[in-house]
Amino acid sequence: MDDVTRIPVPGDRPYDVLVGRGLLDALPGLVDGAVRAAVLYAPPLKERATAVADALSAAGIRPLPIEVPDAEAGKSIDVAARCWDELGAAGFTRTDVVLGIGGGAVTDLAGFVAASWLRGVRWVPVSTSLLGMVDAAVGGKTGVNTTAGKNLVGAFHPPAGVLCDLDVLDTLPGDDLVAGLAEVAKCGFIADPVILDLIEGDPAAAADPRSAVLRELVERAIRVKADVVGNDLRESGLREILNYGHTLAHAIEKNEHYAWKHGHAVAVGLIYAGELSRLSGRLDDATAARHREVLTLLGLPVSYAPAAWPDLLAAMRVDKKARADTLRFVVLDGLARPGILTGPSEQTLAEAYRAVSA
Incomplete structure (x- = not known):
């Protein structure tokens, strides 16, 4: 070994x-x-x-x-x-x-x-x-x-x-490797900004399976998740932060009949979550924009079809984080400062999606 x-x-x-x-x-x-x-x-x-x-x-x-x-x-x-x-x-x-x-x-x-x-x-x-x-x-x-x-x-x-x-x-096919990096980037936004620095510093190494950079990214992402789930196995509170970007991502996967790679859907979902955070007055413009910059460096998708919004909204209403008829989203109050946004307005939800579908 x-x-x-x-x-x-x-x-x-x-x-x-x-x-x-x-x-x-x-x-x-x-x-x-x-x-x-x-x-x-x-x-x-x-x-x-x-x-x-x-x-x-x-x-x-x-x-x-x-x-x-x-x-x-x-x-x-x-x-x-x-x-x-x-x-x-x-x-x-x-x-x-x-x-x-x-x-x-x-x-x-x-x-x-x-x-x-x-x-x-x-x-x-x-x-x-x-x-x-x-x-x-x-x-x-x-x-x-x-x-x-x-x-x-x-x-x-x-x-x-x-x-x-x-x-x-x-x-592993290169497309699959890059798709997995969406979850790694998510860990950077919610808990460990060094992950984002490593990706931005050398995006080619981040996608190279033999590189020391990729190994460090893997270990850092696992440590983020290990720390969270070790303190909240049953998703009663803290663990929800791991779903950052996933509310829209799961809706996209359902809309695509699961033909999209999970990481590709997560990448689009991260853009949406960052924009929703910004529009709610909880995240600065630069950090919201950084989502698109980091994911673009990795070659991940950052947009989705404008006409899909009604179907995506319907799918999000049965998300595991929803409570009764109230939508709940993991958002950022700053880099590595996740929180929960409860019941955003229909207008805010649609406006955030416009940033994804542009």
């Missing part, structure tokens, strides 16, 4: 996020005592899943490979039910473990399958995307999508550990 960074996630059920290269040898140590390990993976990651299964077998743990549909198509109750059937047929017990090999969609599914089986068995996300490493894999939020929206069915179920093997980023 390469030099490994261990980032602790505190809480009632603490665990470590391992960041480095060549980390598969560390996997058995995260699932000590397991007899069987379900290995959930999508078809494009069959080779990686096989390597994981081999590492488990070498440690005396019997792998159970379960192929699931790729990306958001795998995040459904029907797919979860098929996985439960496979666990039942294999005789899975409470000491066994579920692994999710892939990006955020597969790890969300794996965590939900684990949270539901026998009312909760251990699970480990083995992230194969930048987005998965800095967002979905850390924090214990698991879930599936429904026709009503994204991630509306799920459970809070912290993993036994998280494996972020940077080797997989070397072969």
Whole structure:
């Protein structure tokens, strides 16, 4: 194994996020005592899943490979039910473990399958995307999508550990790597401005999987999330700040039938959140403008269709942060000073969107 960074996630059920290269040898140590390990993976990651299964077998743990549909198509109750059937047929017990090999969609599914089986068995996300490493894999939020929206069915179920093997980023398509940087930039705006400085200082290095800059960005983003979720597992307060930019982003994803990359939707959502913060008198013009500047440097989308606004507004009304008929948004009161905006006027909402759709 390469030099490994261990980032602790505190809480009632603490665990470590391992960041480095060549980390598969560390996997058995995260699932000590397991007899069987379900290995959930999508078809494009069959080779990686096989390597994981081999590492488990070498440690005396019997792998159970379960192929699931790729990306958001795998995040459904029907797919979860098929996985439960496979666990039942294999005789899975409470000491066994579920692994999710892939990006955020597969790890969300794996965590939900684990949270539901026998009312909760251990699970480990083995992230194969930048987005998965800095967002979905850390924090214990698991879930599936429904026709009503994204991630509306799920459970809070912290993993036994998280494996972020940077080797997989070397072969990740460039567009996917850049998409993941939207979540990294979000962490810069809500908590760690050094992230923004690093991106602005060398945007090419920020998108280079072999660079020291990208590794630092990954570790900084994970530390932001680890600090937040360690103090608020169940999103009762502080954790809401991680949804900065996500209210509009999730509406865009629904409007696109989940064909847009999550990071692309988040990038547009960040522009909207920054503008909403500014129009509400809570954020200075320069910091609001910095959203567009940083995301443009990374080559991320910063606009969306003007005509989509009525559908997006309707979708936002069923967002998890809404209370009854009142919309709530994470906004900024300054750089790295997140807060909540409750019940903005229809006029303010529409005006903020004009900045996105221009």
